[in-house]
Amino acid sequence: MQTHYTYKFRLYPKKEAESRLEESLELCRWLYNRLLEEINRARKEDRKITQSDTQGLIVRLKHENPELNEVYSKVLQMVNYQLWSNIRALARLKQKGKKIGKLRFKGKGWFKTLNFNQSGFKLKGKKIDLSKIGEIPIKLHRPIEGKIKGIIVKREKSGKWFANVQVEYKPKPLPSTGNEIGIDVGIKYFLTDSEGRQIENPKFYQKTLERIKVVQHWLSKKKKGSRNRTKQRIKLAKIYEKLVNQRDDFLHKLSHFYIENYDTIVVEELQIQNMARNPCLAQKILDASWGRFFQLLLYKAESAGRVFLKVHPRGTTQKCVSCGKEVQKSLKDRMHVCPYCGFETDRDYNASLNILYAGLGQPFVPLEMKPLRVIPVSSVIEGGSPLR
Ligand SMILES: [Zn+2]
Structure with missing residues (x-):
């Protein structure tokens, strides 16, 4: 029997790598929206469209928009995969009789994960080498057991980066x-x-909860859209993350x-x-x-x-x-x-x-x-x- 497990490790990208990660996220978001647009158009025109159609479209889009080549191709494929998973999830809800809306286009900053499925990554000691991104220091606080099947790089609300390392192993x-x-x-x-x-x-938790109250109070006093408000929001997100970590520990x-x-x-x-x-x-x-x-x-x-x-x-x-x-x-x-x-x-x-x-x-x-x-x-x- 095989079992799956996900390890979560903190990443510490240097400035350059971080900006490449951010650019990749934005390109993925652009692609997601572009593919969704294509699907919507096909449906409007009563044309059948499948996951492999939009998969094929990525190749064309890469010719038209060479900057897409700055993202590892498997990661782009996973954007298509995610989009279709969302569509199928929505269809299932509809089948159950739930009132559902349409899939929405995603706004700036919405895309938070880069999915390196099967390939495009290499662990080298205290660093992880991601294709098209480069080497990023990783804190492996636990030894990895099992075979690595994929890595999902994620930006949390606090701005911290993590690698969710998915493994398969024999219990x-x-x-x-x-x-x-x-x-x-x-x-x-x-x-x-x-x-x-x-x-x-x-x-x-009490201490953390008290800090949350204090920061929330400050946050309510800051002007909407101000830099200070953003700063406080990130601070709050960091405290929440700490709470989850304490709990999980x-x-x-x-x-x-x-x-x-x-x-x-x-x-x-x-x-x-x-x-x-x-x-x-x-x-x-x-x-x-x-x-x-x-x-x-x-x-x-x-x-x-x-x-x-x-x-x-x-x-x-x-x-x-x-x-x-x-x-x-x-x-x-x-x-x-x-x-x-x-x-x-x-x-x-x-x-x-x-x-x-x-x-x-x-x-x-x-x-x-x-x-x-x-x-x-x-x-x-x-x-x-x-x-x-
Ligand atoms: Zn009794």
């Missing part, structure tokens, strides 16, 4: 541990697991711990209505943490030969894990106190055990109350014994 199964775990994610704690760990909610380490130590990991299906729908972007990034956590568990489980299961959330909170009876509780009841069998414990711990048993298909067994261990986020980030 290496980890040795069996004989352990299984259920995980309940929540609001009070980031998660509670069936071995009594309660991982605190990442409060270290925490989630990578947490998921890594579970994958290393358990053969089977059971969680419950996330329900959208349970998640806070917050208009604040920073909060949204945090709300997306559970989904991202499950994504990481899934991908890591696949490559380590572990089992990752999602169970239906019905009854996992209310059911007593010791006797199986329903014990109604409201959102503010933090404890599970069973009037039938006397089992008392933290509500999330009760849920995590229910989740585990639902995943394993195990019957209820009488349990004794067990002390829980609250684990701070810093222990997750630093790793080591506190988690064990």
Whole structure:
């Protein structure tokens, strides 16, 4: 079995390379719009037009506009590919009965990615050589495992450049541990697991969130279209990126711990209505943490030969894990106190055990109350014994 993975590495292009990257993005945008125009015209005239027609058109356009030759040909082909993917996605939505508009022409600065599919790149130590762009220093903060299938160069809103390196590799199964775990994610704690760990909610975001508020306040005071406003906007984008990175670092380490130590990991299906729908972007990034956590568990489980299961959330909170009876509780009841069998414990711990048993298909067994261990986020980030 082959698995795919994308590494994200920061690029540090020198002035010259950066301006070539920017020119390439603009040329790609021009091409995208030009091909879209051609498709629209054909449809207006009731002419059939296909992906290979516009593919062929690129060759003609290159003769008419020699500057297009400054972009690696495969990258141009991928612009056509992207355009048709967008068209197909739109058609699918239409089929589902969704009201959809037309594909729009893309404005300046819209194009953010250069797609080097299969070829046009070479990694040379601490540099990456991109065809028609040149050498760019790259920070490979992790070793690349597997065969590189393509590289997507991307300009983020903050103005930073990244290389998304797509690899294909054969998973290496980890040795069996004989352990299984259920995980309940929540609001009070980031998660509670069936071995009594309660991982605190990442409060270290707080500092970043406060900075976001301050910059947003400044931003609101700057004149629209002014240089200062642009500066503040870039600053804000950088802070958001930092927030995502902090979050992902925490989630990578947490998921890594579970994958290393358990053969089977059971969680419950996330329900959208349970998640806070917050208009604040920073909060949204945090709300997306559970989904991202499950994504990481899934991908890591696949490559380590572990089992990752999602169970239906019905009854996992209310059911007593010791006797199986329903014990109604409201959102503010933090404890599970069973009037039938006397089992008392933290509500999330009760849920995590229910989740585990639902995943394993195990019957209820009488349990004794067990002390829980609250684990701070810093222990997750630093790793080591506190988690064990
Ligand atoms: Zn009970």
